[in-house]
Amino acid sequence: MSVPLLEVEGLTVTFPTARGPVDVVRGISFSLGRERLGIVGESGSGKSMTGRSILRLIRPPGHVSAGRLVFDGIDLLALSERRMRALRGARISMVMQDPKFSLNPVMTVGEQIAEALLTHAKLPRRALKARVLSMLEAVRINDPERVAGLYPHEVSGGMGQRVMIAMMLIPEPDLLIADEPTSALDVSVQAQVLDIIDDLVTGKGMGLILISHDLNLVARYCDRILVMNGGEIVEECRASELHLARHPYTRGLLAAMPRMDEDRDVLPVLDRGAWTTGAGT
Amino acid sequence: MSATAIHLENLSISYGKTPVVHDVAFSVAEGESFALVGESGSGKSTILRAISGLAPEWTGAIAILGKPRGHAPDRDFAKVCQMVFQDPYGSLHPRKTVDDCLAEPLAIHGIGGRDARVRDMLAAVGLDQRFRFRFPHQLSGGQRQRVAIARALMLSPRVLLLDEPTSALDVSVQAEILNLLKKLRREQGLTYLMVTHNLPVVSFLCDRLAVMRHGRVVEIADVSALKTGRLADPYSRELYAASGGALQPA
Structure with a gap:
């Protein structure tokens, strides 16, 4: 934590609408070392936009501004699009939500993973193939040789997501942003995929930003948690101390979740008037 | 409460x-709430689709409230058994207002007093009357999902088939819908049957x-287990x- 990997200060993302510009992220600040940070919030809280703006993936007319957006000493806002492209994938990469829509349907799994590596490094074909197969093995795919030759529609959702993780981790980035990496997956597969991410991230000493709407899941896999609501960070706490959360929104979210040993007759519902988040979005 | 509502x-x-x-077999008593759980592809939604007539290629027996169900679409069946789908973004007609959507089952079955029934049903699912003439894209x-539940309840069915009614919703909204389902x-x-x-x-x-796996029921248990x-x-x-969950010895 001595030199942060990523520093964000006053990050704001704005979209123009018919009723004037709307800030979907309102001047948030945080820093990240080589640790696992969770960002939690409901739909529309700005959590995905935060992740995307770090990679400068917000398309016009969306606009990103920040006091500071520094990754490992590099000012991301000042980089040219060309230098930014060199950075994406190689040093910061992102796992998307749904493997069905994020993988190229007309390329085999092996080709796609190799492409991710070739974009940033020149390698002889044999070494390339070996790297791809060992990466597939690292994400616990049993028969890498066979799977590398399959097309995305021939693999299951869980396997597709592991392929995507392999693709994102093969250039050995320093920071991985995972945006709802398991929400398209079954509960039983979710844990496997997160365990793989966790192993690889801690094994290589990378930084991880895990974006999710699931408080318990984030608490299980992260060191620190940011809770977002209405484009602002309403609470920051250590994952182990989540149950001590003080903000009414966080407490409301925790209480609204049914428990395994549920005996309440009615679930408490969020009273959105209990806190203020500026103008509604 | 002893009558059988669903018998497979x-x-x-x-x-x-x-x-x-x-080869699935189970019975759900009237007034009971029964869950089918399992991973995707285990066939749990398919059972609901077969009961509601959307998957007609089945063999065996399905009976709702003691009446066996045939393979053809059945108007009387719709009056006793209705389904709520997973994705409220996909299950409502985008060019029909909430009012059209709720009144349609009544029109099909030739039931009168539509105006009052729509109004009552909106109130029952906790929607303000001002939503009545809105389109789905104007709703959260x-x-x-409240509209979809209201539509399923328009014909006053006795049995409701719920296909992942809250999985597309945020946690706080999920709590509201779960409370609503419990109240109704x-x-x-x-x-x-959820x-x-x-x-x-x-x-x-x-x-x-x-609990289902690979198209078979592996265990039927009480919720206390x-x-x-x-x-x-x-x-x-x-x-x-x-x-x-934290496991205990069985």
Whole structure:
């Protein structure tokens, strides 16, 4: 934590609408070392936009501004699009939500993973193939040789997501942003995929930003948690101390979740008037 | 409460040549809330689709409130058994207002007093009257799911089939819909057959559950077994552990 990997200060993302510009992220600040940070919030809280703006993936007319957006000493806002492209994938990469829509349907799994590596490094074909197969093995795919030759529609959702993780981790980035990496997956597969991410991230000493709407899941896999609501960070706490959360929104979210040993007759519902988040979005 | 609302016997379902569900049998008592859990592809939604007539290639027997169900679409059947789908963004007609959507089942069945019935139903699912003439895209996800539930209840059915009714919703909205479902069941004495992969939701809303895998029911248990972590089948226990539960010896 001595030199942060990523520093964000006053990050704001704005979209123009018919009723004037709307800030979907309102001047948030945080820093990240080589640790696992969770960002939690409901739909529309700005959590995905935060992740995307770090990679400068917000398309016009969306606009990103920040006091500071520094990754490992590099000012991301000042980089040219060309230098930014060199950075994406190689040093910061992102796992998307749904493997069905994020993988190229007309390329085999092996080709796609190799492409991710070739974009940033020149390698002889044999070494390339070996790297791809060992990466597939690292994400616990049993028969890498066979799977590398399959097309995305021939693999299951869980396997597709592991392929995507392999693709994102093969250039050995320093920071991985995972945006709802398991929400398209079954509960039983979710844990496997997160365990793989966790192993690889801690094994290589990378930084991880895990974006999710699931408080318990984030608490299980992260060191620190940011809770977002209405484009602002309403609470920051250590994952182990989540149950001590003080903000009414966080407490409301925790209480609204049914428990395994549920005996309440009615679930408490969020009273959105209990806190203020500026103008509604 | 002793009558049987849903009775399935030797039910096998296939899509074309692919068998999906094998030899499933269970009964749900009237007024009971029963859950089907399992991973995707285990055939749990297919059972709901077969009961509601959307997957007609089945063999075996399906009976609702003692009446056997045939393979053809059945108007009388629609009056006693209705379904709520997973995705409120996909299950409402985008160019029909909430009013059209709720009045349509009444028009099909030739039931009068539509104006009052629509108004009452909106109130029952906790939607303000000002939403009545809006289109689905003007509503939030939670409001749409309320409309979908209202539509299913328009014909005053006795049995409701719920296909992952809250999995597309945020946690706080999920809590509102779960409370609503619980309230409606209490007020109208409904029977629920709910498909979900979320075990805590089962714990909140259901009395019994069936765990499915590869098209077969591997275990039928009381919800108390779920609450205390005493499921018997190894696969059920695996599912329970993956959902973050602490296992107890069975």
